Amino acid sequence: MCAIVGVFGAKKASTVAYYSLFAMQHRGQEATGISVANGENIAVYKKKGMVADVFSQATLDNLEGTCAVGHNRYSTAGSDSAGDSQPVFAKYKLGEISVVHNGNLINKQEVRQELIDKGAIFQTDMDTENIIHLIAKSQEDSLVDRIKDMLTKIEGAYCLAIQSRSKMFVIRDRFGIRPLSLGKFKDGGYMVASETCAFDLVGAKFVRDVKPGEMLTFEEGQEPQSEMVFENVDFHPCAFEYIYFARPDSDIDGKNVYAMRLEMGKALARETPVEIDLVLPVPDSGVAAAKGYADELGVPFEMGIVRNHYVGRTFIEPTQAIRDLKVKMKLSPIKHLIKGKRVAIIDDSLVRGTTSTQIVRMLLDAGAKEVHMRIAAPEIKYPCRYGIDTPTKAELISANYTVEEIREKIGATSLGFLSIEGLTQSLGNERNYSLVSFDGKYFAGGNEDTTGCAGGC
Template sequence: MPPSHPFDDDKLHEECGVFGVVGVADAANFVALGLHALQHRGQEAGGIVSYDPATGFQSARRFGYVRDNFTKASLMETLPGQLAIGHVRYSTAGSKGNTAIRDVQPFFGEFSMGGAALAHNGNITNAEALRRELIDHGSIFQSSSDSECIIHLMARSFQRTIPERMKDALRRVEGAFSVVAMTRTKLIGVRDPLGVRPLVLGRVADGWALSSETCALDIIGAEFVREIEPGEMVVISTENGIESFRPFGHAPSRFCIFEHVYFSRPDSILGGRSVYETRRQIGVELAREAPVDADLVCPVPDSGTPAAIGFSHESGIPYGMGIIRNQYMGRTFIEPTEQIRNMGVRLKLNVNRALIAGKRVVLVDDSVVRGTTSRKIKEMILDAGAKEVHFRIASPPTAWPCFYGVDTPEREKLLASQMTEDEMRDHLGVDSLKFVTLDGLYRAAGEAGGRNAQCPQYCDACFSGDYPVAPSDMIAKGFQTKAAE
């Protein structure tokens, strides 16, 4: 298993991406390509399960990048069939470095009516309570993943088909989930009632594809058809086409707004909007809300680039690549010694001194989490001869942990939970620090009136502390939500 990048702990990370295909020859090859496009959502491990009538269910799970594992003909030949699903994973904060291969999805279960495999993006907020209940009633878990609860709940259902058993199981589940699953003949996609995590449907040749993002449909030449709706289950087969069900009733959508800010690739489409255009518009909002006299606007690559372009265009301050990213750093560079660790972000980023020297620089980044990387980047910019350093952040202050499928530090480690904006400015040692407001972020995402405080259009709990689904397991451990405070 590749070690975590030693300088990559100051960003929030999605924990996984899912992809599935039905009705095409060598479906596993399509899934491998889709997972490659979703690699940004999970870089620790990946897995594929396929089904072929002649060989039955076959699976492969590997640590590391998709390109290093699922491009080998010798492996892909073991995954035949016209139906396959896959998963890429980024472990939760508590399990980094301790992941076992049994934790790598998709998970598989054999039921009386046949086998089923399942891949899950999100987080089950009552998983610990469910796990205790299931173990008390005789279930034997094979992994430490919350997603395995779904398989066990399906096994305990008395419904006669696997899709019906899945409905039963997911009605017991709290939190956020986008699920891609498969039986011997069907590809299944489900989103939780609030639609917190993304899931889209595509048409590929004579078959169909389900994906966490549209960019993965592009790589296999699939046509984007539509998003799976919040609370919707689709069951897809070559015989019956697409069947749609609503097993959870109706609730207002609370899609994760951080997908727009950071998680999704900029070439994906979310809610009918280009992710790139939303991020560029965040920069426009920032320039309007927090203007500054400066000579140069620079992104912190790569996630700050669209917002920096928007900030530059709106402010009239020239845009420049003042920081250059080493694209070949990777997560498996070297086992870091203390001396290497002290180099910090210099192994990943380098300052374009000729551009920076003597300038008042606006640095645009997507977020400030712990603040450690921001401080190092500021020092590099000053060392290169900048006269002033101003930070503009393309998201509101991240003050609350996420419990819906995002790897977030404990609340006390989030800088914004402990300091005011002015205190953060002094802590980072910059000339000014401004975050886009929550209303500004909503406007950039297409909500002209800003945030509806009575019924927010997105899940923004990491900024507001407003959790649309109570994190039951964490509350049982003593975590206090903003409402409780």
């Protein structure tokens, strides 16, 4: 779920990268970093924390150069130390290199052990460090050929921005699991970012999405050079980008996130209608789906739960104790709207059940007559291997209980999920979406993984 950005040919590339990462803060809050190349060397600055807290104007002024790559970290597993933040930088035979990565390498352990057996020394738990070792140890003569060699040895989900002292290379895996888009500045510079909302903030014009299996090479004085580095492209964009990850104003692979969530809400209403007085969203990612649900049923929609925006997203916090506390800190009901009403509360997904239980209890305490929980996504029954924090089946409530048992556990009057068919119809059946969390069909890397994600990006 990390955010990456790559900027090339911009006068103040570090500032562009900073604002781009700020726009994509929702994709990771644990650490952030930027590296800048000026043709002669690469400078890196990264720390734990959020973008606005980590970078000062003085720091950005010291990162001089026209090429920058940046990263917001959301860890799928492993350490949350500052050492596990990105970009990952190294000096090697051909010079200096810096790498940022969004995704999860499913063969991380096998590759790492092979590298260790050959004498490699690792300093982090990140799968991203595998990438830089593979490039450094390749016997190919040029960096571009070393990158291609590296790509033959890794499997899984990845969007990469790789920076040398004078060039930038951008790659999207052959499945296109994670999003990546190309933008252009009026003065001719270019950027890539995980979400198009970053373009809007820095004044870049969307050009197109990076194709699955494509590598873009950026070099001074030239237009970006495109090369398909995989013969067998099998496009599986992640449905969770539309359900939860992305900002509603972003366009992911040509589809607006808000519009897709609205359609999911309408489909949910058709599949799980209920007699109610009011529809409420769980802010903020449940808003569009709740609007669609209310519109389809012809029931009033109200923002009946107030969110404290100074508290981070509970899903990406690393410990359950912090998640529990932050639900109470983050959400507060408007009792005037809720008292005596039959309400439907719409959320984007249900993972562990902790948040849903507290929200139902909160609404009942506020005087709701009935609380009908509706989830604008299918039941999450399988761990994801491609970069979502659902480590084991034991933590997934839908993997262990029936819908009725979950309803009893969370205390709702009724509970309904969007079907897989309803989801795919909402998104458009013309694509073969990655639905592994819902159907357990692992198209990359073989069979179901019950141990969960092993990567650290």
